[in-house]
Amino acid sequence: MNAFIALIVLAALPLMAVQASYGCDDTFTVWQLPSQSRNQMNSYVMQTTGGKVIVIDGGNTEDADYLKTFLRARGNHVAMWFISHTHYDHVNALTAILKDPGQLKIDHIYASLLSDQWMSKYGLAEEQEPQTLDNFKKAAQAAHMEITDLELGQVLKLDGVTIGILGVSNPEIVENGVNNSSVVMRVWDHYKSILFPGDLGVEGGEKILHGQYKDQLKSDFVQMAHHGQNGVDKAFYQVVAPRYCLWPTPQWLWDNDMGGGKGTGPWVTQEVKSWMDELGVKKNYYQFDGLQRIQCIPRQSAEPGK
Numbered sequence: 001m002n003a004f005i006a007l008i009v010l011a012a013l014p015l016m017a018v019q020a021s022y023g024c025d026d027t028f029t030v031w032q033l034p035s036q037s038r039n040q041m042n043s044y045v046m047q048t049t050g051g052k053v054i055v056i057d058g059g060n061t062e063d064a065d066y067l068k069t070f071l072r073a074r075g076n077h078v079a080m081w082f083i084s085h086t087h088y089d090h091v092n093a094l095t096a097i098l099k100d101p102g103q104l105k106i107d108h109i110y111a112s113l114l115s116d117q118w119m120s121k122y123g124l125a126e127e128q129e130p131q132t133l134d135n136f137k138k139a140a141q142a143a144h145m146e147i148t149d150l151e152l153g154q155v156l157k158l159d160g161v162t163i164g165i166l167g168v169s170n171p172e173i174v175e176n177g178v179n180n181s182s183v184v185m186r187v188w189d190h191y192k193s194i195l196f197p198g199d200l201g202v203e204g205g206e207k208i209l210h211g212q213y214k215d216q217l218k219s220d221f222v223q224m225a226h227h228g229q230n231g232v233d234k235a236f237y238q239v240v241a242p243r244y245c246l247w248p249t250p251q252w253l254w255d256n257d258m259g260g261g262k263g264t265g266p267w268v269t270q271e272v273k274s275w276m277d278e279l280g281v282k283k284n285y286y287q288f289d290g291l292q293r294i295q296c297i298p299r300q301s302a303e304p305g306k
């Protein structure tokens with residue numbers, strides 16, 4: 001009997017070793033932060049296994065205090081801060097933090113800004129576009145922080161994490177111009193990959209699909225463009241072929257609720273969700289469910305229907 005048990009244990013050992021090699025404590029962590037107002041916003045924090053912190057966007061002015069507290073708990077030191085584009089729901093939290101950083105240290109800020117000339121010609125005053133860019137640049141200048149211009153195809157590395165810049169500002173696209181000038185970045189290590197297209201629209205997405213970085217889009221996770229609707233089109237997501245979706249989407253936008261209940265708005269979030277279902281996405285992470293922390297790739301969906 002004892003020999004029989006020993007045989008079973010021995011037979012199980014190689015299997016256990018294989019399982020251990022699929023552990024995921026040696027990959028970076030990403031958090032999708034919840035909005036601190038009713039507005040839509042985009043805010044992601046990543047931490048490498050060595051503790052280095054990367055931020056993408058940060059949200060509205062109302063999100064600055066929450067973000068500062070979040071970053072304080074992770075060492076008060078940001079190695080790389082990326083701004084996808086200078087709409088207020090992406091950059092204003094950083095603008096507020098630059099004005100009042102407390103003990104927070106930021107090594108580098110990266111962006112691909114449209115020029116002041118572009119803004120004065122095409123920027124929409126009713127969307128606060130020229131003003132938001134100006135406020136950000138002035139806050140960075142007053143804080144003696146340089147905004148480093150990203151280049152198409154640039155590759156940055158930090159502590160085992162690689163960041164590839166697959167899209168930068170597109171000043172020739174004036175339709176939905178600021179969104180279509182979103183930086184598109186792919187973040188990956190040996191274990192997982194995440195594509196962050198910011199608020200990229202159809203035109204900016206088509207430019208990438210027709211360019212030399214199309215083959216680099218495929219990723220395990222995707223941040224849903226423009227808060228989950230009215231961003232890149234289905235063909236773009238088909239090339240990304242994500243298994244997991246990060247939705248920087250408030251409840252009202254998910255519900256398409258303008259105030260009169262579900263389905264009363266002009267937003268097409270549920271149509272985009274149906275594309276993701278068609279693509280066989282296994283799990284969705286929703287901003288309106290609160291703070292989301294992702295490190296391992298889930299073995300199977302906890303909530304397959306959601």
Ligand SMILES: [Zn+2]
Pocket residue numbers: 040041042087089090199226227
């Ligand atoms: Zn946005």
